[in-house]
Amino acid sequence: MSTANDSLPGAPASALEELTISNEASHDEEDQGGATLNATKKKKKKSKKSKKKAGAGASGQSSPPTIPVSQLFPNNSYPHGQLCDYVDDNNYRTTSEEMRAKDRLNEQQLTDLRRAAEVHREVRQYARQIIRPGMDLTTIAEMIENGTRALVEERGFEAGVGFPTGLSINHCAAHYTPNAGDHVVVQDDDVLKVDFGVHVNGHIVDSAFTLAWNDRYAPLLNAVREATNTGIREAGIDVRLGDIGAAIQEVMESYEIVLDGKTIPIKPIRNLCGHNIGPYLIHSGKSVPIVNNNDQTRMEEGELFAIETFGSTGSGYVQEEGVCSHYSKAFGDQVPLPRLQSAKKLLHSITKNFGTLPFCRRYLDRLGESHYYLGLKHLVDSGIVNPYPPLCDVKGSYTAQFEHTFILRPNVKEVLSRGEDY
CATH class of the missing domain: 1.10.10.10 (Winged helix-like DNA-binding domain superfamily/Winged helix DNA-binding domain)
Known part of the structure; x- marks a missing residue:
């Protein structure tokens, strides 16, 4: 779920290619919506091999997903997310016995987060296979939310949906979910953002992806995916939020897209940003910009963050528009x-x-x-x-979003929601 930050300056395919993930944020091509995405890039960046592959989802899950993950992973043996060693001044944390002992104090929180993350992976794996043009948004939202409720074993404040499923189309970047009577149907040429969350004991995993069924939007999706991976790679204990924003902006603006014969630079949406997450609070104080705003605030040990980036072919600035949901x-x-x-x-x-x-x-x-x-x-x-309310760029533009949740453990950074899809 996104954060609007006006303080920032000027702020179905049945199978997807496995996206190789690394601490250096791989930017390989990925099958998205049944078409190979070939990015148009101004400058090329190297990709490195993964240190560790994230959880890929459980075998034995039904289709549609209805089996609780607690039955598929007995004794709380939920998969870890992507583990990233700290670097530079924090590299001592990786082998420090003191940091390892400190990390063990958070075992219950990590178990809750990994359970929520596994629910997210399994639900979105099914959603990415099923969502197609011709489906209405209410059907999609209820499919995702009912799957989440079943797999997490919804029980009051102990476990459930983290927030309403965002299904924002084209120039609408965030915060659109259908109200009763909404009959919006996904079209062949749409760019659809899917943003949903899962919580266990108030520990929320927030992750989002974008689907498109027209090859021409490939550069937009690739730009935003790589920008999100860059933000995750740059994040760490004592890292300045503004520095993360600068790195995200550089990657995002290195892409361009050709639409109707016109070359358009891809812009970060400067008044949307990532955020840290607190117990039962999806936005808990700190904002992670996606442009360079010189914010000197630092990330701290133990904090839970959602890095989400938004790219646009429009103005790169969103405003509230339409009926609130x-x-x-x-x-x-x-x-x-x-x-x-x-x-x-x-x-x-x-x-x-x-x-x-x-x-x-x-x-x-x-x-x-x-x-x-x-x-x-x-x-x-x-x-x-x-x-x-819904947050929209100028009409006629297209926006994309990718997002992951990670925790800054004392001895390692864990990207909890990472999966084989993105």
Whole structure:
């Protein structure tokens, strides 16, 4: 799930080629939507072999996925994500017994995160095979969310969906999920961003990918995928957030795309960014820019981050547009109480079922809530609930997104959501 940051300057294929991952962020070609993606690049970069392949999903999973991952991986033996050794001033951490002992203190958190990550991998593997032009967004969203609920064994605040499934098309970059009655259908020439999350005991894994069925969008998807891999590679303990943004921007802007005979530079969307993640908080304070904004804030040991990058053929700047579907209860002790009785009733339901996790109107409908629009508006107007409307670049442009979640363990960086697909 994306973060809009206005403080930044000027801020189905049935099989996919296995994407080889490395600490240096491989940028091999990948089968995406049934077509080989051949990137048009201004400058070439070398790729290196993987140090360790991430979890590839469990054998024995049903199609569609319905078997809980706890049954496929008994005794909490969930696959590790991609493990990346620290470098430079932090390379001592890799072999330090002190750091290894410190790492063992976080065993339960890591187990929860790996369980959530495995759910994400298995659900998205199925989704990437199934999603095709002609499908409506509501069907796609419910397929992903129902699969998540089944595989994570949804149980209140112990495990469940991390946030509403984002299904943003073309110039819409983020925060679009269908409301009731939405009949938007994916078209052959669409560029579709799929962004969903899974949580276990409030530990959220947030990961996103982009699908396109027309070869011409290959450079856009490759640019954003490589930019995300670059951000992950550059991230580490004590690394400045602005330096990560600068590296992402350099990679993104090294690409261009030819559309309708016109060569267009691919721009990072400067007011969208990655973010760190806290317990039951998808956005927890720090933002990871995707342009150079000279932010001197540093990443710290133990922090959980989502690196997500967005590329655009438009202006490289998004604004709120359209009907809102995403919401979350405001965090903090100073949240006022609503005056309207309908708002009080709705707030009780939101607090009971979602807490500070994001939700959408479809989730309220699923709970049996009705006639809640006035109450929801009152909660938003009172600052009790925060709205997150769709974020869009200029009409006629195309945007893409890739995202992974990683944790800065004391002795190694673990890219939890990494899989064979991306």
